[in-house]
Structures are given as C-alpha cells and as structure tokens.
Amino acid sequence: xxxxxxxxxYLVTQMGNDKSIKCEQNLGHDTMYWYKQDSKKFLKIMFxxxxxELIINETVPNRFSPKxxxxxxxxxxxxxxxxxxxxxxxxxxxxxGPRHNxxxxxxxxxxxxx
Amino acid sequence: xxxxTQIPAALSVPEGENLVLNCSFTDSAIYNLQWxxxxxxxxxxxxxxxxxxxxxxxxxxxxxxxxxxxxxxTLYIAASQPGDSATYLCAVGGATNKLIFGTGTLLAxxx
Numbered sequence: 001x002x003x004x005x006x007x008x009x010y011l012v013t014q015m016g017n018d019k020s021i022k023c024e025q026n027l028g029h030d031t032m033y034w035y036k037q038d039s040k041k042f043l044k045i046m047f048x049x050x051x052x053e054l055i056i057n058e059t060v061p062n063r064f065s066p067k068x069x070x071x072x073x074x075x076x077x078x079x080x081x082x083x084x085x086x087x088x089x090x091x092x093x094x095x096x097g098p099r100h101n102x103x104x105x106x107x108x109x110x111x112x113x114x
Numbered sequence: 115x116x117x118x119t120q121i122p123a124a125l126s127v128p129e130g131e132n133l134v135l136n137c138s139f140t141d142s143a144i145y146n147l148q149w150x151x152x153x154x155x156x157x158x159x160x161x162x163x164x165x166x167x168x169x170x171x172x173x174x175x176x177x178x179x180x181x182x183x184x185x186x187x188t189l190y191i192a193a194s195q196p197g198d199s200a201t202y203l204c205a206v207g208g209a210t211n212k213l214i215f216g217t218g219t220l221l222a223x224x225x
Contacts, residue, residue: 031211042217055210056211094211101145101148101211105157105158107156
C-alpha cells in the first residue's frame with residue numbers, strides 16, 4: 001500500500017524517558033512534517049523537512065529533535081519526556097510539483113506520558 | 115498571526131439533509147485551503163484542496179468554496195449519510211507549506 005506510516009501506533013512511557021517515533025512514506029514525496037494534536041483535538045505544526053533539509057521549526061522545546069535520514073523518512077526523538085508531551089503526533093508528507101501544498105497524513109502515534 | 119475558526123463546533127443532522135460547515139481565517143494572504151476529515155482514533159483524510167486562485171472545488175457530494183477577501187470557506191455536503199459522521203477540519207496554507215488548522219466541526223448524521 002502506498003501511504004504514510006508511523007510506528008509505533010501507541011506509546012506509553014514514564015516521565016523523564018527518551019523515546020522516538022518513526023515515520024515513513026512511500027509516495028515519492030519530498031517534504032515531510034510533524035504535527036501535534038493535543039487533548040482538545042487542536043492540531044499544530046511542529047517541524048517540516050524538504051529533501052532532508054529543515055524548513056519549518058515552530059516554537060517547540062529543544063527536547064524535540066527531528067531527524068530525516070532520507071526524504072522518505074522523518075523521525076521524531078523526544079528527550080526527558082514530560083506529562084504535557086502526551087498527545088497524538090501525526091506525520092504528513094507532500095509531493096513535489098504543482099500539488100506540493102497538498103498534505104497527506106499518517107495514522108498518528110498516541111503518546112501517553114505517566 | 116493567522117487564526118482559523120470553524121463554526122459550528124458540533125452539528126447533528128438527520129440522514130439525507132444537505133449541510134454547510136463554515137471556516138473563517140483572519141489573514142487573507144493564504145496560498146491554499148484544505149478540508150480534511152478525521153474519524154475517531156484515526157488520521158486525517160484530505161477531502162478537497164483549493165488553491166488561492168480558485169473559488170471552489172468539488173468531489174462527489176462535497177463542494178468547498180473559498181472567498182479570500184472575506185476570509186471564509188464553506189464545505190457543503192449534499193444528501194448526508196451516517197458514514198459522513200466525523201470531525202471536519204479546515205486548514206489554511208501559507209509560505210513553506212505551513213498549515214494552520216481550525217478548531218474542527220464534529221458532525222453526527224443520524225440514520
């Protein structure tokens with residue numbers, strides 16, 4: 001299936017731990033994004049990468065570090081997890097060319113910090 | 115700073131009704147506007163994308179319009195079905211493809 005995929009789907013961890021969420025797309029897109037959806041269901045962009053280059057870096061604590069090993073992957077590493085990091089994290093991607101501003105989303109990773 | 119608002123926050127209609135969801139934004143300097151659907155516990159599905167130079171887009175029973183000057187977009191759903199029940203999100207796109215999302219409308223279509 002061609003899609004944006006994320007692993008894991010669910011992540012439960014203790015405060016203070018370090019964790020990573022992985023995202024992969026096989027759509028041939030060249031731009032990838034991370035969004036956070038909080039408990040009130042509000043979605044906000046965190047980062048975007050184009051061809052492994054950081055494009056958008058919103059006001060996000062530096063405990064969050066995205067890494068793009070190639071244009072098909074964008075991983076999110078979170079250090080020293082806090083209760084407020086509990087949310088659903090969505091990865092998205094968009095294609096090059098005239099449809100470059102149409103974003104396709106993954107299924108999300110629900111992170112719960114205890 | 116761009117702010118996107120959706121009205122109503124929740125809507126319940128009987129099956130077969132036509133309905134309109136509203137989205138408003140404060141800064142008209144947008145590149146595009148995208149409507150998404152989100153089912154409970156799932157990701158977002160793109161429904162329609164309207165470029166800033168366009169006034170509307172249609173897909174099946176869905177029609178989205180865009181009025182940049184007034185900062186408004188509407189999503190029209192014809193002949194609603196229970197399967198249309200979901201949260202509908204609008205998002206405005208700016209430079210660098212940054213999407214600013216609205217607050218969402220939770221739609222329930224009663225059989």
